[in-house]
Amino acid sequence: MALRDDKVTLSHGGGGKAMRDLIEEVFTAVFEPPGMEDQAVLEAAALAEPGARLAFTTDSFVVTPIEFPGGDIGKIAVCGTVNDLAVGGAVPLWLSAAFIIEEGTEIALLRRVVASMAREAAAAGVRIVTGDTKVVGRGACDTLFVTTSGVGVIPPGRAMGAARVRPGDVAIVNGVLGDHGAAILAARGDLALSTDLQSDCAALGHLMADVLAAAPGAKAARDLTRGGLASALNEIAETAGCGIEIAEEDLPLRAEVVGVCEILGLDPLYLANEGRLVVFVPEAEAAAALSAMRARAEGAGAAVIGRAVEGHVGQVRMRTAFGGARIVDMLVGEQLPRIC
């Protein structure tokens, strides 16, 4: 064990032996093949099929706390990028991972995060093939920031896109909403909330593959990350040029999430998720898509929540429990009170 320190110091970012020790002992574990060079060299076979297309995405991850019930920043960093590829219809294959580490961060924490990434990548069937680390001074970042990029392949003949959603298509989510956002809030020590909530963080590549096998006519999918279901649906409505109608009573919600939202005055429709997606499928394939989801652990709570409709183009409306309908907006910055 060359690495003696228990906290990251600026010398770990200096480019010398300390840095090499940190990378070799902590980070290499996550990369495949181990000992890879700065650049990943990838076999092109998967891309060789005529008509196949490359999908490429990137995302940065910041979350407080770094570890929370049901996950940590590493797990999110893998799942988030895998999910971005999956909802576009791609088979996720390779990831890169870059770390910005604040001076003073516990090395034990880094080890846990990295182990979590390795575990998640293996489960999702992707390889983390290249990466980078930087150490910055105290206060220049908050403990640890992770950026992952992902490459996947979209098989020939598959075309997913919000523009393809048409009135009548059915919207399905793969489970209860807002668990991640609520769990993160509850995990913040300063909020005095005690719950058993776990983040919903999960890689959805396999689930998407099953859905697409069961419902080959699936039109579009979106992962429900920042801005939650509300933002994803608004994006789709706008791009598709149709309306979307959902029903309040059909939304899968855990009572504890509703409870946290009530105390904090938040709307679960806007809470972030890290293992949830919405998929729009033609009505005829809705039942098949639903059972495909329910057959997997990460889709056990799947539910039909609404459909695309003619009229109110670009707008999402929710039938309330009282029979009325309210407009579900895209989140505009911070939600400031409007009741006058």
Next chain:
Amino acid sequence: MKEQGVRIRVRGQVQGVGFRPFVWRLARERGLRGQVWNDPEGVGVELFGEIGDFLAALRAEAPPLARIDAVEAAPFEGAAPAGFTITPSRGHGAQTRVAPDAASCPDCVAESLGRGGYAGGRRAGYAFTNCTHCGPRFSILRGLPYDRGETTMAGFAMCPACRAEYENPADRRFHAQPIACPVCGPRVWYEEGGAEVAGDAVAEAAVALRAGKIIAIKGIGGFHLACDARDPGALTALRVRKRRPAKPFALMAREGDLGAIVALSEPARAALRAAAAPVVLCPALAGALPEAVAPGMVEYGVMLPYTPLHHLLLEAFGGVLVMTSGNLSGEPQVIENAEAREKLAGFVDGFLMHDRPIARRLDDSVLRAEPAQVLRHARGRVPDVIALPEGFGGAEIVALGGQMKGAICLIKNGQALLGHHLGDLDGALCFDEFEKAVADYRALFEHRPERVAVDAHPGYRATQAGQAMGLPVAEVWHHHAHLAACLGENLWPLAGGQVAAIVLDGTGLGPDGTLWGGEVLLGDYKGFSREAHLRPAPLPGGDRAAREPWRNAVMRLDQAGLGGAAEAEFAGLAVAPLRAAARAGVNAPLSSSAGRLFDAVAALLGICPVGMSFEGEAAMRLEALARAGEGRAELVLPTAPAGPVIDPAPMIAALMAARAAAAPEALAFAFHRWLAEAFAARARALVEAGRARAVVLSGGVYQNALLHRLSLAALEGLPVLTHAKVPANDGGLALGQALIAAAQLSPGPEST
């Protein structure tokens, strides 16, 4: 052969109100020759002969629904006709006005009831009797010009008898577009369980009401849900079915029957009898009706029957009816028969239906007579216009108003048209109505806006809609708009100088990024500065704090150093997480809202601490409690310490200390007086220092009649401007927005 004559131009609300036949009669009585016509500018008249007192009579004897803004007379030379005639309309549309819907006139009431000289008449018992002095106008209008073919009466072909009245200038139905009779006009029926009940519709409906049933009644601007206001079982059923546990119900009764349930002052009688036929809030007579009519309130909202159908029904029923709007919670009133059957079936036992379509959804207007206030600007008041103050140019501006009480305003040609109440724009159908209203008013008034004015809050749906219009956008701060709306309705000139505005409100975005709502602003149409304000407190849970008074109480108790009391006070509620969220700044924006201070005090006095069942409930109940305590003025809460920040903490501490001994009524009253005096002192100082020329009272909290009175008392001796024509709440916001945008386009010195 040419002769010397006089050409007269009459401007104002002079079309569709029987003005031309009136001129025709005046001219004939005086033996004058000439002609009268409608045109885009109003009514034109040419007279030949000795005109004598014609011009004086024109103003003095004008028909009831006419409103003359200007009469211009000039000599001219022309060929004189042999007699006096009404000639066809000239020109097209522009600038002409459509009259608001008007309550049945005494003649039409008598005719419908078959009373007096109308006994046995052809319209006895007929529910759609009207004339040029009364009846539906705006609610049946589909387009201009205001002719039968452009109304929802287009499908009813006039019978010869009606046609004769319509064409006779001496008849009160000359050119009454909705003229109708049992032979040719709309019909009414009563249905239960999807089938028409045989027999007289009105009589059957009255029987149902007497039996404790709830029925839907199609009116002028939408459906009402009605039941016997004296029947506790029916009231309970209506509250349960409509999921409306506590919001006061409006009542309808004949004037003679109203005296038994409310104290009717002369101003209230005048307001009730006006052609607009609004709901008027009047002091309730204790015990006159079951508590369920208006739980916790000391006023009832009452109105008189305003259509022949209402008159016939109340004659047959003989009591007091609850008349609450027929809608699903959060949705606008239902207006179509099929829609009513679909949406209201779960609420009602029967439908009193008719087959005259409603073109425009219009809620009942709501007023208070003392002090004169408009709480909801709707049926009977639109599309009336108000004149703009001196100094405003001819810019055409559309202003889109607020979020919770949507209403738009158009200004053009020195006039402002404030549109009708549209409700909470998050409601999908309310937002549809909003979009329709924008297009509709613009088309009706041939309005070509060069600028759109919106609230500065980016989350208001109206603001988002305004930004999508493709016009230059004027973003207006919420409380500046309240200030300007009050200046505007009081005709304060553009160059009239600065005023001290006490704006007590819910929440509105302020320029510092916090939410304002308890402010003393010094300003005019062009700008403002914040001179004093309530000490801000967090709103933990954002808008949720506006529904759960305890949240505000905890924050104000903490500020008063009485945090320990909060746990006991609100045992079982999540006090600790609430505080933690406020401390951590998680959805807990700071606000100086006076409305939320009302909520806090209400919660401390035991008024719906955990949650309100309708917007404003806590403040309304606190006002009711305080009015009951008006006689017990001995309790005085400590004056807020001097300075620009009005800190309620010492007041809260004193209130908590006095709670054990003092009656809640006395405490509620003392709080009202404390608030009125704290703000009045700051406004008075600005006037006395020569910095402000008058005091303005605005913002939704000023719907509170007691606070209004106490503020006026505390400002005695100063010029005070209040809202009497335009709502002090967000229903008046659009007028202020439009004026501020217009002021930006008007030449003249910048505000200092």
